[in-house]
Amino acid sequence: MTASPRIRVLVVDDSASVRQALTEILGSDPEIEVIGTAVDPWAAAERLRREVPDVITLDIEMPRMDGLSFLGRLMKQHPIPVVICSSLTQAGSQTAIAALELGAVEVIAKPTSGTPREWKESAIHICDAVRAAARVKLAKRSVPEPSRSPGGDAVLRPRGSDAMVETTDKVIAIGASTGGTEALLAVLRALPIDAPGIVVVQHMPEKFTSQFARRLDAQCAIRVKEAESGDSVLRGHALIAPGNHHLLLKRSGARYYVQVNDGPLVNRHRPSVDVLFRSTARYAGANAVGVILTGMGDDGALGMLEMKQAGAFTVAQDEASCVVFGMPAKAIEHGGVDTVVPLSRIANEITSHSSARGRISP
DSSP, X not given: OOOOOOEEEEEEOSOHHHHHHHHHHHHTSTTEEEEEEESSHHHHHHHHHHOOOSEEEEOSSOSSSOHHHHXXXXXXXXXXXXXXXXXXXXXXXXXXXXXXXXXXXXXXXXXXXXXHHHHHHHHHHHHHHHHHHHTOOGGGOOOOOOOOOOOGGGGOOOOGGGSOSSOSSOEEEEEEOTTHHHHHHHHHHTSOTTOOEEEEEEOOOTTTHHHHHHHHHHHOSSEEEEOOTTOBOOTTEEEEOOTTSEEEEEEETTEEEEEEEOOSOBTTBSSOHHHHHHHXXXXXXXXEEEEEOSBSSOTTXXXXXXXXXXXXXXXXXXXXXXXXXXXXXXXXXXXXXXXXXXXXXXXXXXXXHHSSOOOOOO
């Protein structure tokens, strides 16, 4: 049986130490091959004349030409999947979010000389991001304009009977990964100001999610913020899981709120969609609507099944509108999805089912 060709990667960064670290990390993955490095966009352009990679990892702040300018030109002239590799700074996060708007596939944190656990997790995230980028359908990155942006519970068994079957409002739980930043914008921006309370896990690095939440808040009718432990889940508000922390739904009486904690990676991620979905299955049950959007891998598939078994209504984004049809496909395969619709119809599914009473678990 012939082995699949390896994913060819060009690393673009002005730091020699970062170029070396990325080359070592990516080279350790049998599915990935680093075909070269470049100190800046000018050197990258020269390299591209000789050989076109499958994926480019790109720094933002570089001499002679910044990464955003290079990215903009690349996407217009010769689109190639790009993974932004940026420092964890406030300014860097703002620029990285702008890069996603220009067509970058993913944002990852630059590797650091942290603890062995941090280094191992960084390597996992980087290699996963490159593999996901290699599968991206660039021609479908444009987002349709809407009409108007494990802790302990991570391993809980589903207990839909613990949830209040009848309360005033629904809870909307959304999970996304590769391509999800623009997909989430499309969904949230299309929701009315009185939409049910929303909890979201988007796979992003630490310190990037606060800027991402502010971007969504500025473009949506609903309010959007990075979640903090104890935040209430309120109508017309969305809470985004902080990078590098799990987000869990909790309940006290009729009040839903969130808990933010750390813990090991779940399905190679922190935050993990499965952690959010499983806690939602336990504490919201039939009062929830679950949504799984574009993304690589299977995070959220089993959690969505638990939500459905607990009585929630569940929705998956269809293949044609996904950047990467991984997470939705796995959720469908596991039998946890009630309906599959294009991205442009997901907000309507949320609103049409948010006032309906969920089904009772058998």
